Amino acid sequence: MAARPMTPQELLLPVKPGFIMLTLVIALLANLLPWSGWGAWLAPDFVALLVLYWCIEEPRKIGFLAAWGLGLLMDIADGSLFGQHALAYSILAYAGMALHRRVQRFSLAPQILHVIPLLLFTDLVVLLVRALAGADFPGYAYFIGSLTGAALWPVLYYLLKLPQRPRPDPDRV
Amino acid sequence: MEHTPPPLFRTGLTPLARLMVFSMLSVVLLIADARFNYLTPLRQAVGVILYPLQRIAAAPAALGSRIADFFVSHASLREDKERLSVQNLELATAAQRTAALQEENKRLRGLLDMRERIAAPSLAAEILYAARDPFSRKIMIDRGQLGGIEAGRPVADHVGIIGQVTRVYPWLSEVTLITDKSQLVPVLNVRTGLRAVMSGTGDEGRLELRFIPLTADFQPGDQLVTSGIDGTYPPGLPVAEVTDVQRDTAFLFASIACKPLASPSAGTQVLVLGRQPGLPERPVEQPATAPAKKKKGRS
Numbered sequence: 001m002a003a004r005p006m007t008p009q010e011l012l013l014p015v016k017p018g019f020i021m022l023t024l025v026i027a028l029l030a031n032l033l034p035w036s037g038w039g040a041w042l043a044p045d046f047v048a049l050l051v052l053y054w055c056i057e058e059p060r061k062i063g064f065l066a067a068w069g070l071g072l073l074m075d076i077a078d079g080s081l082f083g084q085h086a087l088a089y090s091i092l093a094y095a096g097m098a099l100h101r102r103v104q105r106f107s108l109a110p111q112i113l114h115v116i117p118l119l120l121f122t123d124l125v126v127l128l129v130r131a132l133a134g135a136d137f138p139g140y141a142y143f144i145g146s147l148t149g150a151a152l153w154p155v156l157y158y159l160l161k162l163p164q165r166p167r168p169d170p171d172r173v
Numbered sequence: 174m175e176h177t178p179p180p181l182f183r184t185g186l187t188p189l190a191r192l193m194v195f196s197m198l199s200v201v202l203l204i205a206d207a208r209f210n211y212l213t214p215l216r217q218a219v220g221v222i223l224y225p226l227q228r229i230a231a232a233p234a235a236l237g238s239r240i241a242d243f244f245v246s247h248a249s250l251r252e253d254k255e256r257l258s259v260q261n262l263e264l265a266t267a268a269q270r271t272a273a274l275q276e277e278n279k280r281l282r283g284l285l286d287m288r289e290r291i292a293a294p295s296l297a298a299e300i301l302y303a304a305r306d307p308f309s310r311k312i313m314i315d316r317g318q319l320g321g322i323e324a325g326r327p328v329a330d331h332v333g334i335i336g337q338v339t340r341v342y343p344w345l346s347e348v349t350l351i352t353d354k355s356q357l358v359p360v361l362n363v364r365t366g367l368r369a370v371m372s373g374t375g376d377e378g379r380l381e382l383r384f385i386p387l388t389a390d391f392q393p394g395d396q397l398v399t400s401g402i403d404g405t406y407p408p409g410l411p412v413a414e415v416t417d418v419q420r421d422t423a424f425l426f427a428s429i430a431c432k433p434l435a436s437p438s439a440g441t442q443v444l445v446l447g448r449q450p451g452l453p454e455r456p457v458e459q460p461a462t463a464p465a466k467k468k469k470g471r472s
């Protein structure tokens with residue numbers, strides 16, 4: 001393949017584990033907000049989104065245990081089957097870790113194209129588990145959340161990198 | 174493609190192996206929960222961890238409504254006051270009449286030697302949020318085991334029945350709404366006295382009456398109240414209104430759509446009602462005969 005100019009890479013400071021935890025807790029809070037009406041359909045699964053983000057950006061600092069534990073918390077919060085989110089987030093974490101070298105190379109737009117199928121696949125896992133447990137298909141609106149989640153990816157990408165940007169050194173020109 | 178560490182360092186299992194371990198764990202949990210209902214203590218423990226987050230997440234909405242309350246205009250307050258005093262007058266006369274009727278009812282019941290229907294104690298609670306699960310319709314309320322709530326108690330708001338407590342955590346409980354697919358409510362048509370079983374559709378504003386013969390007398394606008402034969406919901410509480418009746422002779426049963434009267438949303442007050450006391454013993458199940466299913470159709 002012809003050599004294409006690569007997107008310039010920023011040099012960033014290492015992420016603090018505390019920051020990762022903080023963002024995950026905020027995502028959990030966002031999921032627990034009383035969404036209603038259209039908001040309930042449009043709202044993405046923030047926890048899934050954040051788990052995927054950190055698995056792609058910092059696969060060594062977030063593990064399956066975190067993804068799985070967050071899944072259990074979401075199951076309790078939703079009153080759904082115990083373990084369905086845990087399973088879905090574990091798979092999502094694996095996909096993020098497996099693809100992280102590839103996705104990191106891309107600029108934002110192609111990254112979103114990677115994120116959409118991964119989030120949809122997570123939805124599909126949950127759908128499959130619930131179908132096996134006897135639930136009916138809730139309608140295609142069920143997948144909208146993943147699309148809005150993918151649409152939020154650039155925002156995440158910008159916001160979560162902020163604390164990693166080195167401060168300009170006043171002593172240097 | 175995968176992250177494979179150099180063999181010099183011991184980093185534990187490969188990601189794929191870890192995925193397998195955690196997937197297996199999840200599947201075990203799923204089966205234990207869906208098939209055997211083994212996990213109540215574990216659920217409660219995780220629920221305790223989650224509780225502070227649930228309270229924090231519900232706080233902005235509560236704060237918002239409190240701020241909105243503060244900035245109510247003088248005119249709207251006056252309007253409210255006038256409306257309420259008129260309503261109060263109406264209700265006072267109604268209450269007086271009810272008191273007289275109750276007295277009379279008690280006497281008559283005593284004559285008939287029937288067991289007295291005691292108003293079961295009820296507890297007030299507030300809706301924290303609606304669960305995001307698109308496969309079911311559930312809400313969380315801010316009172317749990319420690320607040321005296323048990324699973325199975327019916328929940329109502331000021332308009333009518335909204336659902337039933339299905340799971341109890343120490344400080345919260347989960348209420349499955351009557352619009353959930355798995356919920357059945359025995360109802361009574363106020364106009365005709367016909368009994369039926371109302372079931373949820375999983376859709377927010379829609380309930381159905383199933384297995385109603387084509388000739389049964391149901392019309393749009395009919396009010397449906399609980400009939401109380403299930404021993405869960407106390408009799409006489411409003412549930413829904415019939416909105417649409419389709420009688421298609423190609424089918425065995427009429428298709429009757431109803432609209433729930435109560436519309437629970439976050440921040441509203443609900444009442445967790447007590448279970449009905451003094452129900453007769455359940456009949457002993459007969460082993461060989463037809464399975465004793467839930468009562469359906471009309472009585």
